[in-house]
Every structure is written in structure tokens, then in C-alpha cells.
Amino acid sequence: METGMRKGRSAWVRRMLWLLWLLWLPMVCSCGKAVTVTEIDIIPEPVFEVKKEGTYTLNRNIAIATSGLGQNSPTAKYIMNSLRHARMRPSLVSLSEESDIELIVNDTANPELGEEGYLLEIRPNGISLSANTEQGLFYAFQSLVQIIPPDVEEHRYRSIVLPACTILDYPRFAWRGAHLDMTRNPFPVKFIKRYLDLMARYKLNYFHWVLPDSSALAGDSIADTTDIYYYSDAEKADVADYAMSLGITVVPGSGTDILWDDEGEALSPLTTEEGCYVAARTSLQAGIKAARAGKRVVMCPEEFCRLDSYQADPRYQPCGSGATTTLAKAYLFDPAPQGTNKYVEPNIVGGQCLLRTDSIPSQAHAEYLLLPRLLATSECLWSPRQNKDWNRFRKKVELQKANLGARGYSYCEGSFTPLFHATLIDKQTANIAISTEVPNTYIFYTTDGSTPTRNSQIYVGPVNLTRGTHLKILPVYKNLERDSVYEYIIK
Numbered sequence: 381m382e383t384g385m386r387k388g389r390s391a392w393v394r395r396m397l398w399l400l401w402l403l404w405l406p407m408v409c410s411c412g413k414a415v416t417v418t419e420i421d422i423i424p425e426p427v428f429e430v431k432k433e434g435t436y437t438l439n440r441n442i443a444i445a446t447s448g449l450g451q452n453s454p455t456a457k458y459i460m461n462s463l464r465h466a467r468m469r470p471s472l473v474s475l476s477e478e479s480d481i482e483l484i485v486n487d488t489a490n491p492e493l494g495e496e497g498y499l500l501e502i503r504p505n506g507i508s509l510s511a512n513t514e515q516g517l518f519y520a521f522q523s524l525v526q527i528i529p530p531d532v533e534e535h536r537y538r539s540i541v542l543p544a545c546t547i548l549d550y551p552r553f554a555w556r557g558a559h560l561d562m563t564r565n566p567f568p569v570k571f572i573k574r575y576l577d578l579m580a581r582y583k584l585n586y587f588h589w590v591l592p593d594s595s596a597l598a599g600d601s602i603a604d605t606t607d608i609y610y611y612s613d614a615e616k617a618d619v620a621d622y623a624m625s626l627g628i629t630v631v632p633g634s635g636t637d638i639l640w641d642d643e644g645e646a647l648s649p650l651t652t653e654e655g656c657y658v659a660a661r662t663s664l665q666a667g668i669k670a671a672r673a674g675k676r677v678v679m680c681p682e683e684f685c686r687l688d689s690y691q692a693d694p695r696y697q698p699c700g701s702g703a704t705t706t707l708a709k710a711y712l713f714d715p716a717p718q719g720t721n722k723y724v725e726p727n728i729v730g731g732q733c734l735l736r737t738d739s740i741p742s743q744a745h746a747e748y749l750l751l752p753r754l755l756a757t758s759e760c761l762w763s764p765r766q767n768k769d770w771n772r773f774r775k776k777v778e779l780q781k782a783n784l785g786a787r788g789y790s791y792c793e794g795s796f797t798p799l800f801h802a803t804l805i806d807k808q809t810a811n812i813a814i815s816t817e818v819p820n821t822y823i824f825y826t827t828d829g830s831t832p833t834r835n836s837q838i839y840v841g842p843v844n845l846t847r848g849t850h851l852k853i854l855p856v857y858k859n860l861e862r863d864s865v866y867e868y869i870i871k
Contacts, residue, residue, distance in 0.1 A: 432543075
């Protein structure tokens with residue numbers, strides 16, 4: 381009898397466990413949240429972009445079909461791994477099967493796309509990425525991942541509803557570079573790979589890597605230079621291989637590289653293979669002068685491109701070098717400004733940003749100085765001049781910050797120094813418009829000389845002030861008081 385009772389209890393337990401499983405299973409399957417994307421905010425800004433009627437829903441299980449692309453190709457492997465990092469479950473299927481994403485290397489080249497361009501289409505029946513080359517397909521995927529929610533690597537979404545759209549895109553300049561000078565203060569290979577990941581995400585393709593060099597230390601006044609770290613051949617090869625998998629060319633350099641002198645006259649090749657000359661520590665005009673002389677030039681004037689400089693008010697920023705280069709200033713960079721002679725412009729092959737680690741104490745600090753200004757370099761070198769828009773760009777940067785934070789990158793929120801535009805109304809009065817570099821910053825102000833607080837007048841639009849007024853401003857962003865009070869006398 382006891383045996384029968386035990387059997388009865390066991391059956392009851394099994395039934396209860398089965399019931400609990402049936403109740404729990406729907407909750408497991410529906411874990412995560414659904415999200416609907418309404419805007420397309422890609423950095424760098426594409427050549428052509430249009431939203432269409434309809435949507436397509438991506439679930440966690442993503443079927444991928446390829447054409448002209450082997451499943452073991454670097455691009456296919458990169459895309460599969462990236463989707464896994466985004467908490468999705470990708471699988472490869474044949475073209476004859478139903479798929480969520482098609483990856484297509486064109487059988488017949490589309491001349492409009494060139495070597496690095498792509499076509500991205502989100503339709504109600506699926507997503508298509510196509511290009512003439514694997515590199516173009518790689519860039520198409522970088523644009524796609526910027527359309528999905530920026531915190532996708534941090535949160536597990538049940539479904540993502542994407543807007544139907546067509547994007548046709550290709551770069552303005554062939555050389556879209558990022559420089560890293562580690563002559564005095566090298567960082568580990570892990571940091572360099574994180575740097576390369578950033579370059580790939582924003583479609584930069586040349587890594588100018590300046591390494592420690594024994595001859596560079598001759599006559600060095602810095603004490604104990606014997607502790608300078610040198611990369612092994614294996615580490616250099618590892619970096620080069622990793623860069624290649626991202627479509628990035630490593631351009632080696634050393635501390636003895638001769639660049640431009642102050643007059644912009646002394647030139648030396650950046651690489652023999654590329655036959656290009658780098659125009660660093662000089663003005664745009666000096667670089668254009670070289671291009672006019674028939675030299676193929678990579679432009680990187682410090683005024684816009686030096687990213688180890690301060691990017692906001694130095695009084696409230698960690699250490700930097702040289703002058704202040706805000707995000708807004710970096711976004712003004714144009715290697716071939718409007719009005720450049722049409723015969724000279726072909727000799728300007730592109731540009732690059734500059735980062736020297738001499739005065740940078742840590743890898744997190746280096747990332748903080750790079751970001752978000754690296755994004756400005758990206759858009760300045762890829763996007764057509766007429767597609768650049770500062771207000772749109774700074775809004776896109778806010779979305780990218782969420783993704784950068786989710787991926788563990790350190791970044792600067794931006795400059796909160798007030799930007800003024802004054803228009804004289806009469807001899808005694810001026811109309812004052814105030815803004816900041818960072819969207820959604822609240823500006824509290826006083827005009828009586830008192831210190832502003834969050835209870836002071838809030839700026840909602842241009843105000844008329846008498847000349848001689850003592851204006852004080854307190855910026856507040858994300859519910860935090862930024863910097864301190866800024867003071868101005870209206871003149």
C-alpha cells in the first residue's frame with residue numbers, strides 16, 4: 381500500500397511539474413521587450429536615404445541567406461558574431477529558403493557603388509544588403525546595426541520593428557584614417573583592437589600606427605626611457621590580421637617619421653606603397669598647396685583633427701594637450717573645402733584624425749578623448765558635403781552614446797560652454813540667442829548679477845538684453861549641473 385501511495389505522489393509531482401512548465405514556457409518565450417524603430421540615424425550620413433511604407437520585424441532567431449559570399453568568409457563570420465553579441469541567434473540558410481536578411485555580392489558590378497558602396501533595403505518581406513565587394517557588404521551591415529536600437533547589446537529584445545527604407549551609399553574620400561602615435565606611451569593590443577572596432581563601425585579604413593622606435597629616443601630628455609614598451613612581431617602581425625578582417629589597412633610609422641614642417645614645405649611619403657603624403661601639424665592651406673604641386677595628400681590639420689586636445693572647457697575636463705577642439709569644431713573639417721580647384725581636388729585623397737598618447741594616462745582616458753569626435757571625422761570623410769548637417773549630426777551622436785556605453789566605451793558628453801549669436805537691435809539693445817553643443821541641455825540664467833540656480837529663468841528662445849548686462853548661465857544636462865556658472869557682459 382505504501383508503494384502505491386509513493387507512486388501516486390510521484391505521479392502527482394510529475395503532473396505539477398508539467399503544469400508549471402506549461403505555465404512557465406510562454407513567459408520564457410516572451411522574455412524581453414518589443415521595440416519599434418521610427419528614425420534612421422546613421423553615422424556617417426549616407427549619400428541617399430528614403431523611408432517607405434511598411435515595416436519588417438526582426439526576432440531573436442535570424443535566418444541569413446548569402447549569394448556570392450562564402451559562409452567562412454571574414455565578412456560572413458563578422459556578421460554572425462556581431463549578431464550573437466547583440467543577443468540574437470543567427471543561422472545560415474540557402475537562398476531558396478525563407479530568410480530575414482540576404483547578403484549579396486553582386487554578380488554584375490553596380491558602377492554607382494564602386495568598391496566600398498552598398499545598397500541596403502528594408503522591405504515588408506525582408507532585408508537585403510548588396511554590394512560589389514565584401515567590403516561594401518561589410519559597410520552595409522555597419523549601417524544596418526545602427527538602425528536597430530543602440531542598446532541592443534545590453535538588452536534582450538523579443539522583437540525589433542524596423543521601418544521600410546532604401547539606402548544607397550558610397551564614400552566621398554578613399555582615405556578615411558585614424559592615427560595613433562604610441563611613441564612615448566604604448567597601450568596593450570587589446571586597446572588597439574577596440575580602436576579598430578570603432579574605426580570599422582564608422583567606416584574608417586586606414587590605421588596610421590606610429591610605434592616606439594629606438595632611434596626616436598636619441599637625445600630624449602624624458603627620464604628612464606629604457607622602460608618604453610616595444611611590440612613583438614607576433615603582436616604587430618596580430619593587429620594587422622585583425623585590422624584586415626575589418627577591412628582596415630595598417631600604415632606603420634615610427635617616432636622618426638618626417639611630416640610637414642611649420643611652413644608646410646617638408647614632405648616625406650606616408651607609405652611607399654600608397655605614394656601619399658601626410659599633412660599633419662599644418663593648415664588646410666598648406667596641404668592644398670602640396671596638392672596643387674601634384675602631391676597626393678592625406679589632410680589632417682590639428683585645428684580640426686587633433687583628438688588628444690581638450691574637447692570642452694579645460695577647467696572641467698581631464699588632462700588634454702594643446703588647444704580645445706570641440707565636437708562642433710571637429711565637424712567643420714573638410715579635406716577639400718568648397719572652392720578647391722577641380723584640378724587640385726583629385727590629389728586630396730582624404731584625411732585622418734590624430735591621437736598621441738604622450739600625455740594620456742590610461743586607455744579609458746584615450747577613449748574619452750576619441751569619443752565622440754571620431755564620429756565627426758567619420759562623417760567629414762565619408763558623407764557628401766551637401767549631406768552634412770550639424771543639428772542632425774549632434775542628435776545622432778546622442779543615440780550613438782547609448783551604443784558606445786553599452787559596449788563599454790568611455791566618452792565625453794560634449795562641450796557645455798554656451799554658444800552665442802548676438803544681433804544688434806539698436807545702439808542700446810541686442811538680441812541674444814543661446815545654445816550648447818549637446819542637445820537637450822537646459823540653460824538657466826540671470827541678468828541681475830546673481831548666481832543662477834535651477835529656480836532661475838530658463839532659456840526658451842532668443843532674448844533682448846541691454847548692452848552692458850551681466851549675464852550668468854548655468855547648464856544642466858541629464859539632471860546634472862554641468863561645468864559651473866558662465867559669465868558674460870553683453871557688449
